[in-house]
Amino acid sequence: MQGHHGLVWGALSAMLLLSACGRSQPERVDLDMSPQRLAMAAPAFIPPPEAMAIRAAPASQGDGSQMSYSHQLSLQLEAQRLKSAYQEIVEACKAAGPAKCVVLRSGFKQDQAQEANVDMKVERTFLSGLQQKARALGKVTEDRTEAEDLGAVIVDSQRRLAIKKSFRDSLQALMAKPQANVEALQKIVEKLNEVQAEIEGEERGLKELKDRVQMDDFHLKLFSKEGIVERPDALAQAASDFVPNLQRALGDMVVLLARFLPWALLTLLLYTLVRWLRIRWLKHQRARKAGSS
Numbered sequence: 267m268q269g270h271h272g273l274v275w276g277a278l279s280a281m282l283l284l285s286a287c288g289r290s291q292p293e294r295v296d297l298d299m300s301p302q303r304l305a306m307a308a309p310a311f312i313p314p315p316e317a318m319a320i321r322a323a324p325a326s327q328g329d330g331s332q333m334s335y336s337h338q339l340s341l342q343l344e345a346q347r348l349k350s351a352y353q354e355i356v357e358a359c360k361a362a363g364p365a366k367c368v369v370l371r372s373g374f375k376q377d378q379a380q381e382a383n384v385d386m387k388v389e390r391t392f393l394s395g396l397q398q399k400a401r402a403l404g405k406v407t408e409d410r411t412e413a414e415d416l417g418a419v420i421v422d423s424q425r426r427l428a429i430k431k432s433f434r435d436s437l438q439a440l441m442a443k444p445q446a447n448v449e450a451l452q453k454i455v456e457k458l459n460e461v462q463a464e465i466e467g468e469e470r471g472l473k474e475l476k477d478r479v480q481m482d483d484f485h486l487k488l489f490s491k492e493g494i495v496e497r498p499d500a501l502a503q504a505a506s507d508f509v510p511n512l513q514r515a516l517g518d519m520v521v522l523l524a525r526f527l528p529w530a531l532l533t534l535l536l537y538t539l540v541r542w543l544r545i546r547w548l549k550h551q552r553a554r555k556a557g558s559s
Contacts, residue, residue: 332417343404352382
């Protein structure tokens, strides 16, 4: 029984230690590996040595290996060349294959002026050639690059992942203990499922971060100021629309007349009837007065 309490206490202490490893506050994780702390800790869970090695590793050495880049390139072209240039860039990206270039979004719009946009994820060694190919298509009006150092974020994610995996292994070891009763086993299984879901989420997040390091964001905008539709002369437009507008107005009048003419006739008929009855009544009143006098 004492051994069973030790197992449960070890699981609880491991849960408390893992709760400090949340994604939102990774800098608060305290991995005290002093002999005093290890002597007090339950044998169910001890942070793995690789977690300590990851924590001690520098976030970035300044060589750009953990940098994520976002590039914005805008080009002005002649109207007749814009669509073909747009298709040329999209096809060049697709031809390179998903390992080097992926088209995330693309679109071509032709309104008062022509415009095309392409959002891509591009492998860094392929990006230089693609940018050079794009710049040769027209006049560069914007060429901007933004960088973000993901070194510290990647290190924190790797450290959290190592600790959670070690915690999962400890929970699996607890499940194999013959002293564990059904209630304790159920709690361990629930916590194991929760930790496994966190591990899978952490792995997805870490993969996204590494993808951002390996492939840059590249947004290409192509536009043309030609082909803008001029507003027609107001007087000429009014003259050309006179006959159609007159026809529509006459048609509306006919419809209005057809709707209200029956009601107008009925109102006139009622008014005539009431007036006739009033005249008859007044004549009758005058006749009675004349007879009584």
